[in-house]
Amino acid sequence: MTFPLSLKGEDLSITMAEPTDTALIENLQKDVKKTLQVSVSTEKDIVNAYRTHYKIDDDEYESYFGRKEDGEEDIPVTTIDDFGSLVSEAEGDVELKSFREEENLKDEYLASDAPIIKLVNGILIKAINDGISDIHIEPFETAVQVRYRLDGALYKSMNLPATIKNALTSRIKILSGLDIAERRVPQDGRIKMSFGRRQDVDLRVSTLPIMHGESIVMRILDRGALNVDLTKLGF
Structure with missing residues (x-):
């Protein structure tokens, strides 16, 4: 828009x-x-x-x-206790390769706290299982909005409490190999995920400073989907 x-x-x-x-x-x-x-x-x-x-x-x-106006408050804010429901049974088979060790952060939650790790894993796993092409995370004054892009359209998935926005952003930056201390300039990185023996997925990560924090866009690149030989193309 x-x-x-x-x-x-x-x-x-x-x-x-x-x-x-x-x-x-x-x-x-x-x-x-x-x-x-x-x-x-x-x-x-x-x-x-x-x-x-x-x-x-x-x-x-x-x-x-095609719809009535909706803002950041039109869906309930997910509490920290509800994050477990985001993670599928496959979580135990997921391997996330971190490019950077966590630095000392002063906030209510750290990027290494279990609820934050579970939240990020859940957001990524749900997106991949649902065939999502992009994940958009945008902080507002009172909440952090997570949206998924499917078939070219953006859909709201959840609103998260604003108190976790720094930990959430830092966790994604750590996985992407980005500088968690730099919040004033855009950054680009990459996340590698392995779903056991089933699937390898890369995510291209871009951050952009905005009014209430940093906006994050993650493009999902399924390496398995690119492994196509001539027989599968009908030759």
Whole structure:
């Protein structure tokens, strides 16, 4: 979702909910034939901008977006005691290869705490089992929202308490080999997962500083899905 901000010569400034979607940015540049300057906003803020600037009422909103407005509070916040339900029976067969040792963090939870480890494992396992292509984790003022991308569409999975956002981000950074102390610049890394003898999965991880913390996007790359020979292609 995007919203135009200003046009100066050949430079068009826009704001996006998913500024890491390079394919969308490239397509937009081709369509508008301008150089795009991209900033980040929440989907809720962009929707509100459309409603305010273009005077969209509730009926028009539903016809444009196909749903009523929803914010970060429209689904309940998952408590720390509920994280166990996210993990499948296959958790014991999962191996996550860490690229960085944890540093000393001052927060309510550490990245090495069992609930945080279980939470991250659960988020990843659920996404892979459900055939998800991307995982989006975005911090808000009162919660951390987890969304999954399936068949090109983003779906809300859960809202987590804001008190764990630093530990959650640090855990993912540790697994990705990123600098957990650096929160002011974007970073890119990789996570390798092994599901016993069944499946090897890579995740491409990108972090982006935003207002209430760091937004994380994880693209799931199934190495097994790329192992195709000519017989499987019909030759």
